[in-house]
Amino acid sequence: MPPLDREPTRGSPDTKDRILAAAEALFMEQGYAATSLRAITAKAKVNLAAVNYHFGSKEALIREVFDRRLGPLNQARLDYLSRLEFEAGGRALTPEKVLEAMITPVVQLSRDPLKRGAVFLRLLGRALSEPADTMKQVLPIHYRDVVLRFKDALARALPEVPEQELVWRMHFTFGAMAYAMAGNDALQLITTCEADGADDAEAIIRRLVPFLAAGLKAPAPQGLRTSPPQMTTNREAA
Amino acid sequence: MPPLDREPTRGSPDTKDRILAAAEALFMEQGYAATSLRAITAKAKVNLAAVNYHFGSKEALIREVFDRRLGPLNQARLDYLSRLEFEAGGRALTPEKVLEAMITPVVQLSRDPLKRGAVFLRLLGRALSEPADTMKQVLPIHYRDVVLRFKDALARALPEVPEQELVWRMHFTFGAMAYAMAGNDALQLITTCEADGADDAEAIIRRLVPFLAAGLKAPAPQGLRTSPPQMTTNREAA
């Protein structure tokens, strides 16, 4: 029977962490459904039954993989934003500052004890588009507060952008961030172009923030009721 | 034995198409690895062995799911771009026009015979960040030409943006597009905010193109050698 309280006193040696690290890496490489418990326990060099003993089930394991990192990450984002807002007094922040609060904690995670955080970030970038039911439970819990706080901050930073337009632009922003986090695998997947400095998270930020800020600040498109009357230059099918 | 030539003369009634449609839908809902052949054949109302008879293997099936749609889609993009470049004479296109050539064929696919194309688009949006080995073979083949052509077109449209910067901005652009294609599932996954008109592909374009064009046209960030000497406003850890 596993100990009901998770006190660190004479706790599990490190098998739990070994399992979490192995699962993190394999989930990133192969995806969630395609990774077997046997592959995880083999990589972690622990017994097969250890996963069910320490976590209860495979689903509980993946849940803990995300809980462990996502909680601190999003809390850091909220703290960062709160500090920026405090420093600004009552004045609204710039979109660049809001994005900075969103992204900087990611960079800090990307250089934790030897590459563990970087692996998780690439996993997270992929998880945001995973259809697994587990994600539909885990992600909203962690992201709910962050999205609401940042939506408010962006609305104040961009008072001229209508609310619905802003929601969509946040949608696009998350997409670009997810791709950036997932590494340049996706781009290399598609093209032969290779981007330099893909491992340098700070360099990515210096490229990503101006890009997204310009998009967020763009003038709102005209005439956006349900169905626009005219198309741009669309002719017959291509 | 399956017929070696795939001539439409008195061909397979429609089992192949039924299988492809069912696979498309289930892959989108559950992902590739989590979808069993038995689930596919049950939804398609065909015998289990039909998949291996008509396609050879599960991997060959998913390959054909993508081949069938991705070839025409990317060819339409190339044709669209060629036509725009012809109409422009020798002059460079605007970034908006280049994006339009990239995205408009997607819209046309999204309203094909009753929702089939729309399902595939959501699947595609997810596939771009899937780690499955199959994707690492299928996607580059289809996207190679498209990325190269559009990279050239964007480089001409944005002569002031350095090449490496442009590659990264295309990376971000693909990310935002993938999210937009995957539907607002991802955003609802993260937040409670719901975006209206998510099913109207044209409305999405009218929001997505100005956003991306503004990002692509943004002034390039300063001092981006390998490791930048100064950070923007980064202080201690959050």
Added chain:
DNA sequence: ACGTGATTCAAACAGGTGTTTGAATCATGC
């Protein structure tokens, strides 16, 4: 030293996986 509870381990569990087989069915050409 013993005992107690946490942890490991090998083995088995029931069920699902992709794939193959060989006979049955269908449609066609002669």
Added chain:
DNA sequence: GCATGATTCAAACACCTGTTTGAATCACGT
């Protein structure tokens, strides 16, 4: 008509899945 090849079908194949079991091992308090 029959023969031929394509397609369907039910059944089985060998293998892998997540989970459970019960004994063995370990670490510790008394």
